[in-house]
Amino acid sequence: MSAALRSLAALAAGLIFGLGLALSGMLDPARVRGFLDVAGAWDLSLVFVLGGAVTVSRLGYLLSRRLRGPVLDTRFDLPARHRIDAPLIFGAALFGIGWGVSGFCPGPAVAALSTAAAPVLVFVVAMLVGMALHGLLPAAPMGRSRSIGTAGGSGNRRARGSAST
Amino acid sequence: MNPYLPPLAGGLLIGLSAAMLLLLNGRIAGISGLVAGLGRPGSARWLADAAFVLGLILGPPAFALLAGHWPEIRIAAGLPALAFAGLLVGFGTRLGSGCTSGHGVCGLARLSLRSIAAVLVFLATGMLTVAALRVLA
Structure with a gap:
């Protein structure tokens, strides 16, 4: 049951991600290269994409630190x-x-x-x-399997999984 | 309309997606990692990861439905250059454990030092590459 809910949540998240990419202009390689082209007519619109994305993502991360685990799964799988x-x-x-x-x-x-x-x-x-x-x-x-949670990070109730970002 | 409004709004949606995936499924929205994981069916997360990638692919058609036009996709590079670039992107994102989404959107949000380093490096080599191609052209 929760596996189905997780898949539904992931489908919705993927759709929102794809919509965001389409709306932001990131789908257009010419525009992305315009952003990387600092020596030319630098198009800094992608700074707004990343800024908006990181801001909301940060809020989600901060909220996750107040939770015991994710809503539909048992643990946060973080790098x-x-x-x-x-x-x-x-x-x-x-x-x-x-x-x-x-x-x-x-x-x-x-x-x-x-x-x-x-x-x-x-x-x-x-x-x-x-x-x-x-x-x-x-x-x-x-070293997927030999990842060791060395430097103290975000608290012990957060599982140290094998996720790569 | 302000030209920076759609990029900002799109960015907010991307961030919302990353926050959703983390809060609901406990998963980092790193596209290179999710896509690479699809090659290992049988893992507990395979179905949800595949569902995310399916949603991602449905994003542009959904945008076309809502906006009345397809998003612009202008590809200047030729096919050999694209194949070369694809190899580098695929290999590099696995070796470096992430791309613009995993290290950029999710890693920067966690203030991960690894991600900050990765973002600085791929921005630098990306900008240098475009500059070098500009000189050669």
Whole structure:
């Protein structure tokens, strides 16, 4: 029963996310590259997207800290790692290059699949291949299973799960 | 209308989605992580994660229904460049444990130092890449 409710909640959240992306202009790679183009005609509208998103997301996070657990599940599944390490920096750097070349990050690219446009399909398939390649790495440096909640974080009643952000 | 109003309103919706997923399901709205997880069916969260991704894909058609027009999607890069970029985005977001949503929308909201570092790095390399392409063009 609650599994069905969780799926319904996730469907609604995904739909709102996709609507937000469409409304915000983030679906448009030309606009995203305009935001990254600080040396050109810098389009700072994406600052408003991120600002609005982080503000509401922060309110949700602060509220979650007052709860024992999520409404439809048993625990908050939050990232367990706190150390800034080489895979994090190197991975983020590679992602940024791909983002700059295409103007696509994962959310907008997946949402844009609904247009069934060939360039979007090519990007998303390549992205899935890239993800699969990472999965093939021996002893994946992400260390899913050996994540240890080191540095004290957000209180002991919050489960330290295996979530990656 | 103020040109920054739709971006702000869209951002608020994205934040609402992240807050909903956290408060209801206890889950971080990190798209790269959710999508990668779909390759591992059988996990307890698979169905809900798939439902989120389905909702995400239905977002643009829902927008078209409400707004009366499709959102603009202008792709300048050619297919080989898109394939190259897709590989980097897929591999990089797994290695770096997240993308604009997980590290940006959710991680910054938690004031996670890892996420702050990741966001600064991918913004920097993204901006450098666009600048480099501008010089080459």
